[in-house]
Amino acid sequence: MTGWLFLLPGFGIICLCVLLPAALALGLSFTNCSRFLTVQWAGLDNYRRILTDPVALKAVGNTLYYLALFVPTNLALALGIALLLNRRFPGIKFIRSVYFVPVAVSGIVAVSIFRFLFNYDNGPINAVISTMGFEPVPWLASEGWAMIAIVMITLWKSTAFFSIIFLAALQDVPQELYEAASVDGAGRWAKFFHVTAPSLLPVIMIVFTLSAIGAFRIFEPMFVLTRGGPADSTVTVSLLAYGAAFSSGELGYANAISFVLLTVILAVTLVLNRISRKLEARW
């Protein structure tokens, strides 16, 4: 029984703070629950609403748009940066630390600073764009560009983080494999495709999965910067749930949205896991 004694505090907190709320969320998702916690059974109404409410559909669309922009770019850039940093020359350690800055900077700080950078009138980004001869972009005030600006901000933070993981993985690749490839006459590109990539495959899949999950959940930048605007172009599923709970006071609907999100993440993770295993088996 001492086993459970050891387990209790840690697992107890998890039960209280994760599993219980999850169960509560599931329960509430089948009700109409107001701010005053007056509960009324609603069956599948909330779930049906997610499929028909235009704002909900827009949120789903925006989240998928974000996903499509973010995940592949993140993967490519993180890998690219890791390859870039995987050299040995004096000063590389310093450069690597600079590349680490986005990881050290918190999400809020990043968002705050980038708000300046994206400022239409006097932000440096538009200043650079103007000197290059293009029209300054209204970034966060524009329906078309707001999400793209946010993707840029999250990429800034994310690629640095994942490049560290790739870098560590790259350095784990045994030198002998490269040497063997050299003996076989492989050039730089061949080495990449036949040695590096296969060795990195598990890491690539993990980075892919983690960034996909992160993309589904994305909340902070929209919350601090745009609040879903302009014109609902940056409303994501998480933001929708938050708004439904705390702005409209529809806790049942909010929890239904959260549960759908949870299910999607679960499904995507399982699918990616299976794909990952199959790929590993083949290579």
Next chain:
Amino acid sequence: MRQVLILYVGSLLLMAGLWLMGGHGRPLATTGEKTIEFWTYAGGGSAGRSTRFWRGLADRFEKENPGVRILTVTDIDQGNYVQMLSTRVIGGTPPDVLIMDDNMAVGLNEEGLIAPLDDFLRRDPTYHVEDFPASMMRDGRVAGTQYWIPWYGGSSCLMYRTDLFEQAGVSPPRTWQEFLDVCRTLQAKLNMPHPLAFDVEVAFWLMPWVWQNGGEILSPDHRKVLIDSPEFIEAVQFVHDLMYQHHFMDSGLARGMLVKDLWSAGKVAMIIGGTWEIGMMDDNYPQWKGRWEVAPLPAGRLAASFYGGQQLMMTRKCKYPELAWRFMVYATRPENQKLWTDITGSPPANLKTLEMTEFRREHAHFVRLKQAMLTGRNNPLAPFFAEIWYGRFSNVVLHRVMSDPNGDVAAAVREAVSQMQKIVDNYWASHKHFVQGE
């Protein structure tokens, strides 16, 4: 095992210690103290000033009422206000006295958060309903029961350059016809291609024109969209003509050009603004200090302007309602309302304040617009209003028609009506009868 048990107990003690640090969603009051928690948000322009005012007021109230503590929460930004309020409501500990923008508060009032004030009004001889503008008072009623009392209201008004008007030999117009004449004269005499400016893309500024022509947005019971009336269409056409027929306004205004930039650069002689901007005018545009003035909006078939703002209210869960009511009455006293204007530059709601000699001397601009306070009105206070007016109507009519010299106002309006009506019908299908402002 000893170490494990020590660590176990130690961590529990640590948690207990943290618990004792306090908090728990309610201010810790020393025994015997009655606390009132008061919330307002930092609305555009003067967060620090608002804090200064409310804290000062609360301190004075505490001094006059020993054993009472007023906790003032004044720096929540407007965007987050409803959500922070919601979290407290969900947690079961809402604040006691609130200030909210009238549009913000409708939904919460409908849900039953706000306490009715009829009893207090009946029993308290020191609060005089007639001291406050009737339209703001009416805004705070539902089915005849008073829930809110006015805190401050802003009205839309004309703002013009006194030096330029003098140069052109005109005075502020009082009717639509005079308005057109004045604009024409300004164009000619000042060699100013576009002497007028206001944000034509923002539906808010359209409302006074519509009302002055006798048009309406919603029926009084908030169930029918009435924008396809000839009066409404005529009013929107009038505004369209100001830009594209008479060329009194720069058409760039329909495409992102900002009124404040034009005013700042001295490119316009007259703009439509609101009394809530008066306090910041000299700070924002020091170059025009002493060279600008306000005037009521010109009248169409009738005189009408926008008038609405922040309302004071009490929540039902308030532990000391009598005390809360006294605080609310204290805040709205004429001398405290004057202090409000002194510190934040926002207009007062108490009409008695406008009669104080010092006020008349120091804040003449607001006195000039007293009439607007008496004849002004608010937009329909319905939870779906923002969606239909700033959503559907703006998208379908304003964004399309205002940037098009040949825009067909009538057609756009007719298209918007059905979309707006659908939203209204949807709302009423799932809500019981509740009309703010009856």
Next chain:
Amino acid sequence: MVTMGKSAGLRIKWRRRLYRLPALLLYGLILAAGVVVFGFPLFWMVRGSLINQAMWMKQPLVWLPPVSELRLDAFGGVFQSEQFRMGRVLLNTAMLGLFTMVFNVLYNCMAGFALSKMRLPGKGLVLVALLATLMIPFEGMMVSLYLVVAKLGLADSMLGILLPGAANAFGIILMWKFFNRVPDDLIEAAVLDGADWGTILFRIAIPVAAPAVATIAVISFLGGWEAFLWPMLITDPHSRFDVLQKVLASATFTSMGGSAEVEWAYLMATALISTVPVLVLFFLGQRFFIAGLTSGAVKG
């Protein structure tokens, strides 16, 4: 083998280097671009915290203000400021980080050890529950978590902020995996020697799994230090339990509300105060960072 004269060999080496010059240049350019892009916000924070409000507003932007214009006012000012309250806020954030770390290390180790080495009826279920927990997005559950914590009377309190983060499924699973690598015979020997579970955990298992413990310590400290969403949700506006990220976000919100009521230098100083410890921790604990990220992510 063809032998080459030394000078001939050198010449060939340099020629090869010359051919690679354009590629090297490109490499250098991209690397430099990266340095600018990634390092710029750090520069912006430092510059911003050292200049006054007037210099902030100056058009056109003065990238490198003259040394005479630099001042350290902001770093003192944030302690006095009603908006930033750095003294209290810093204390709260440090406490949150420290206690999150302490609880995490303690509870995760104990739980992981129990799952790995001790007899536990229902172990399978617990593991499944923990794995499921990893999938649950915080953003999704925060509404109901708020309900739970508020109803427990922990709204706007240090304990309320701390509790949900005091144990972590990821941490428990990490410790479980590391403890699995501790050879069972070592444990059995200790049991035969009459040692109790506590001793086994602390004298034997943890030393073996030290890297994982260090990783959890670092990651949980950072989690507490950088926490935003949960503290913001659970605390009152202008709470005396505010943390750094919440104050930063509030200041950002205020600045977006149209009023120029924010001292930008104070905002940047706060941002630096929030960033520098993380940078320092990274330099000191680089190994644990990377080990934690990779072991948790990859070998997981």
